[in-house]
Ligand code: SF4
């Protein structure tokens with residue numbers, strides 16, 4: 316069984332069983348008998364033993380958070396990242412505005428203009444993280460795989476309306492040239508083996 | 521009354537006050553650590569090495585926090601209630617011999633403030649008065665949770681005191697004295713009291729949990745039912761006094777149980793003293809241990825237990841002891 320398979324099976328598994336619960340005692344004598352039975356059955360000592368065993372084993376599960384962190388999944392939807400093209404390092408965003416349009420909490424704002432080659436380029440681009448619900452629609456809709464989610468989840472600010480600027484989200488140019496940029500695997504990403512499923516356009520034959 | 525006795529007594533009082541106030545702080549540290557380890561956590565880690573300075577941090581917080589007295593409370597009673605708890609806890613310590621006597625510079629020091637001949641009666645009387653702290657504080661607080669807690673503390677009070685008194689009666693009959701020093705000396709000659717009075721030992725131990733208000737009888741300030749009970753409206757050092765009282769009580773009871781039943785400090789050599797401290801630590805640890813392992817009972821269950829189960833057993837124990845002694 317692969318390790319995600321257990322999540323797919325939504326049926327109650329075979330190991331479920333109903334607890335055998337005794338009837339509640341009604342007469343005082345039965346109540347007394349139950350107390351005696353429970354007192355001398357040693358259940359209390361089982362409890363004591365269990366916690367003592369855990370203390371002796373010293374199998375501590377605490378993650379000391381700022382120093383240690385749990386790994387997060389590659390599909391985790393935290394603060395957005397703007398990606399660059401692998402080959403040239405230019406920004407992937409073409410300023411189409413789809414993300415601004417689809418954002419259901421209206422938190423993306425952008426301004427575009429023509430650059431000197433009459434190509435569209437992004438002037439201002441900001442995401443109001445105080446309003447973003449991290450739904451992932453922007454990453455899904457982006458035709459260029461330019462805006463994606465990233466793994467950065469530690470944000471603190473004095474106010475909710477903390478804007479995140481384009482420069483903060485953009486992958487640094489050095490990272491791309493050193494092949495350190497990591498593609499997002501979650502919402503909107505290309506499915507694995509996409510190459511094999513690709514059909515050539517009719518013009519090619 | 522000569523001067524040396526007076527000075528020695530004052531020094532002893534100051535030492536006990538200081539040591540046990542500090543121990544109460546250290547007790548909270550141990551409690552957090554032990555509970556944490558038993559629940560696979562780490563407990564306090566950040567203040568100082570392994571969180572040891574957490575006590576100091578807590579102390580600073582308690583001392584500097586604003587002392588809020590809410591508008592509708594009965595002010596004098598509200599103010600005095602924490603003092604009752606803390607003061608009676610320490611007053612009880614006056615009749616407890618903490619260590620075997622030793623000599624410093626030719627002067628024999630007995631680490632007991634006053635070896636009065638009604639020692640046990642005094643200890644339990646004063647500890648019993650300590651329950652007026654939660655009772656009065658809870659009733660004066662003008663808060664429903666506090667009121668419930670006050671009612672519970674009264675209920676607990678009338679239940680466990682009977683068991684404590686009756687269970688200790690049989691050992692007292694055998695020793696023929698109420699002084700803990702006499703208990704100790706009797707056990708040097710005759711062996712540990714627990715072999716003669718196992719039933720009384722268990723009963724007394726159970727009652728000690730009610731006396732100190734620890735799980736499974738942690739009803740007076742049961743966080744998940746009645747917030748902090750009588751402490752809900754308290755803040756700062758007033759709340760801290762309740763806390764110190766509770767932990768000091770735990771320590772004193774942990775001293776009293778081995779003194780009465782487990783041979784005390786025996787002959788009084790250095791090794792005996794260490795063994796005595798070991799026994800005392802075990803009982804203190806047991807308070808923490810049960811808190812990690814056991815659930816709480818309901819107040820009516822506690823009263824049922826005390827009046828219908830423990831008290832008859834204690835009376836039977838006293839009667840049988842009497843018949844055997846005749
Ligand atoms: S994740 Fe959703 S809410 Fe956030 S910016 Fe993208 S589309 Fe808007």
Ligand code: SF4
Pocket residue numbers: 407408409410411412413414415456457458459460461462
């Ligand atoms: S959808 Fe993608 S390419 Fe279009 S503006 Fe948004 S980030 Fe840029």
